[in-house]
Amino acid sequence: MSKKNQFETDAVRTQLERSQFLEHSSPMYLTSSFVFEDAEDMRASFAEEKDRNIYSRYSNPNSSEFIDKVCKMEGAEDGFAFASGMAAVFSTFAALLQNGDHILSARSIFGSTHNLFTQFFPQWDISTSFFKFNELDEIDKLVTPRTKIIYAESPTNPGVDILDMEALGKIAKRHNLLLVIDNCFASPYLQQPIKFGADLVIHSGTKLMDGQGRVLAGITVGRKDLIDRIYRFARITGPTLSPFNAWLISKSLETLAVRVDRHCDNALKLATFLEDHDKVNWVKYPFLKSHPQYTLAKKQMSAGGCVVAFEVKGGLMAGQKFFDSIKLLSLSANLGDSRSIITHPASTTHSKLSSEERAMVGISDGTVRVSVGLEHIDDIIADIAQALG
Incomplete structure (x- = not known):
């Protein structure tokens, strides 16, 4: 054999x-x-x-x-x-x-x-x-x-x-x-x-x-x-x-393997940074220990993936200010790209759902989705940090 x-x-x-x-x-x-x-x-x-x-x-x-x-x-x-x-x-x-x-x-x-x-x-x-x-x-x-x-x-x-x-x-x-x-x-x-x-x-x-x-x-x-x-x-x-x-x-x-390794490493570091930020209500990433399904994620996945979700404090106005302050990351609706992409699901990927339907799946007006790319993690974090203010 x-x-x-x-x-x-x-x-x-x-x-x-x-x-x-x-x-x-x-x-x-x-x-x-x-x-x-x-x-x-x-x-x-x-x-x-x-x-x-x-x-x-x-x-x-x-x-x-x-x-x-x-x-x-x-x-x-x-x-x-x-x-x-x-x-x-x-x-x-x-x-x-x-x-x-x-x-x-x-x-x-x-x-x-x-x-x-x-x-x-x-x-x-x-x-x-x-x-x-x-x-x-x-x-x-x-x-x-x-x-x-x-x-x-x-x-x-x-x-x-x-x-x-x-x-x-x-x-x-x-x-x-x-x-x-x-x-x-x-x-x-x-x-x-x-x-x-x-x-x-x-x-x-x-x-x-x-x-x-x-x-x-x-x-x-x-x-x-x-x-x-x-x-x-x-x-x-x-x-x-x-x-x-x-x-x-x-x-x-x-x-794929070498790229995804870097995606996951960067994403975990970004999620860890956001978890301690005073302008963020919550952050979710499968391999953060604070994730509600962390144990299940570890069972099913070998790493946490490239996507980090979090909510900006201050509602819709604060969220709009945050997106308008982004300088390095791309404002786009794609994910899994070598370039980091930041998305507002309520107005893009899930905009056709009603506000009630979005609420049922945990998408608020302040929800942010980051597809963490292959740039140096220090530059990714610096851009999000300055946009949060």
């Missing part, structure tokens, strides 16, 4: 077979279609009697390499790559659900996913019930005969709360439901939800996987039978990742 490589080795050494040119780095396959040897080859390929590339909306060597890497990282059987994280979320649910089905979702999820569940899926008579991240014992009461999927993010966006994925996996198994986890806040380097019972794992590759704010990408990995259904939906509807973006993000995965 061959020795299993470590995470970092698979990230670097999983790549396409070399062509006749014996290139060291995987080449780009910027082609929309692929040619056939003869009529029989064409027929057999479309009949799926051969495992080969036909059209880049279906598959492409660069997408296949990206999928292969993430499957190894997550411990998944198969996967499919999408043009964005939300394309992955929508396509996964659309492929697996039918008219009249029911979703059980954690309440603390990305704003666009919440809108998908509450505004668009009801048009197809697909309903959603929500549970709080710390009230998993209530889930059994929400299960109906039409429930098909339990969905959650951990850590959550933007409050970095931690859900017990092992408990969710047991609930899903007890009711014969699928467990789908959005893992983009942690990345497969920090946690692998399949180990805790997830059937499918979704990533916005736009975040830590790319890590440099260059491309949009998404991916779903997990059970082969489920991925086959997702693939067939995506093959027809076309939300596929482009070959160039697949090539770029696959190269980015080679440095």
Whole structure:
């Protein structure tokens, strides 16, 4: 039996077979279609009697390499790559659900996913019930005969709360439901939800996987039978990742471990600084001992991730003054970038939620989300310190 490589080795050494040119780095396959040897080859390929590339909306060597890497990282059987994280979320649910089905979702999820569940899926008579991240014992009461999927993010966006994925996996198994986890806040380097019972794992590759704010990408990995259904939906509807973006993000995965190590180190230092600041009401970071789910975070994750959440004292006016005083950090709605990004969730990522809905997931007008980047930590802290005043 061959020795299993470590995470970092698979990230670097999983790549396409070399062509006749014996290139060291995987080449780009910027082609929309692929040619056939003869009529029989064409027929057999479309009949799926051969495992080969036909059209880049279906598959492409660069997408296949990206999928292969993430499957190894997550411990998944198969996967499919999408043009964005939300394309992955929508396509996964659309492929697996039918008219009249029911979703059980954690309440603390990305704003666009919440809108998908509450505004668009009801048009197809697909309903959603929500549970709080710390009230998993209530889930059994929400299960109906039409429930098909339990969905959650951990850590959550933007409050970095931690859900017990092992408990969710047991609930899903007890009711014969699928467990789908959005893992983009942690990345497969920090946690692998399949180990805790997830059937499918979704990533916005736009975040830590790319890590440099260059491309949009998404991916779903997990059970082969489920991925086959997702693939067939995506093959027809076309939300596929482009070959160039697949090539770029696959190269980015080679440095995922070293980048995330630095992200986590910087984020913990920033969170520790904020915890003692007199202009901050509270700060949350999974690997701070004061985090309510610190023990659970340590069980599920190898480090705390790149996102720190905190609340500025003084309400909305103080919050606006703080953001207007930032000089170094970027005011943007992305995360997982090499550049530190500071976001006001109430007016950006979760602005489409009502104030009541935001309050239910702990998002106040003064909540700040910092995606801690790779700059020197002293400069990151100095900029936030001067903005706090």
